[in-house]
Amino acid sequence: MRLAANIAAVANLQPDYLGFIFYEKSPRLISDVSAELIKYIPSEIKTAGVFVNEDLEKVKDKVNLLKLKAVQLHGSELPEYCEALKSSFPPLEVIKAFGIDEDFDFSGLEPYLGVADYFLFDTKTKTHGGSGKTFNWSVLDRYTYNKPYFLSGGIDLEHAPAIKDIHDERLYALDINSRFEIEPGLKDAEKIKEFIKEMSTK
Numbered sequence: 001m002r003l004a005a006n007i008a009a010v011a012n013l014q015p016d017y018l019g020f021i022f023y024e025k026s027p028r029l030i031s032d033v034s035a036e037l038i039k040y041i042p043s044e045i046k047t048a049g050v051f052v053n054e055d056l057e058k059v060k061d062k063v064n065l066l067k068l069k070a071v072q073l074h075g076s077e078l079p080e081y082c083e084a085l086k087s088s089f090p091p092l093e094v095i096k097a098f099g100i101d102e103d104f105d106f107s108g109l110e111p112y113l114g115v116a117d118y119f120l121f122d123t124k125t126k127t128h129g130g131s132g133k134t135f136n137w138s139v140l141d142r143y144t145y146n147k148p149y150f151l152s153g154g155i156d157l158e159h160a161p162a163i164k165d166i167h168d169e170r171l172y173a174l175d176i177n178s179r180f181e182i183e184p185g186l187k188d189a190e191k192i193k194e195f196i197k198e199m200s201t202k
Helices: 004-011 032-040 056-066 079-088 106-112 137-142 157-164 189-200
Strands: 017-021 046-051 070-073 093-100 118-123 149-151 171-174 181-183
Touching: 004 017, 004 032, 004 189, 032 056, 046 056, 046 093, 056 079, 070 079, 079 093, 079 106, 157 189
Parallel strands: 017 046, 046 070, 070 093, 093 118, 118 149, 149 171
Antiparallel strands: none
């Protein structure tokens, strides 16, 4: 989310989270002016800042300035980095993202179990997400930890039936992005509304 009217339109759909990208190489980078709007989003929606290998103090500054309720870390941030954020802002949700492919070693997540509130499983790319491609969800059968996770990576309206067939209590949230866009950073509110409706039916 990066455009004022679009932020308002999607917020009206009452999603659990709204994400804002602070990664300078992303076409979805939010401007400093638009970022100020984050403060006025209804409190029941969790505002999440998305960062990639950002300087820790800069992340802290954004959390403090914009009153972010969550951070989504899409780089190679170490467990100590996550712990530093948690200790600085105890209520802050730390979501650590990992790019998944057929060879992903889930044992590498163990050091993050005590410092991340959630994991996010995305399609492995060189651009830290936003590929519009799904990964083979059956790989998650090898995920043995109890930590709840966000499912991400190319989720589209057409995936709703398959997602509803995933019977995993650890699946906490769905992270939708590029497949619900008219252009980078501009979401199709009507399509999102349709997806929410589809996911809420049995």
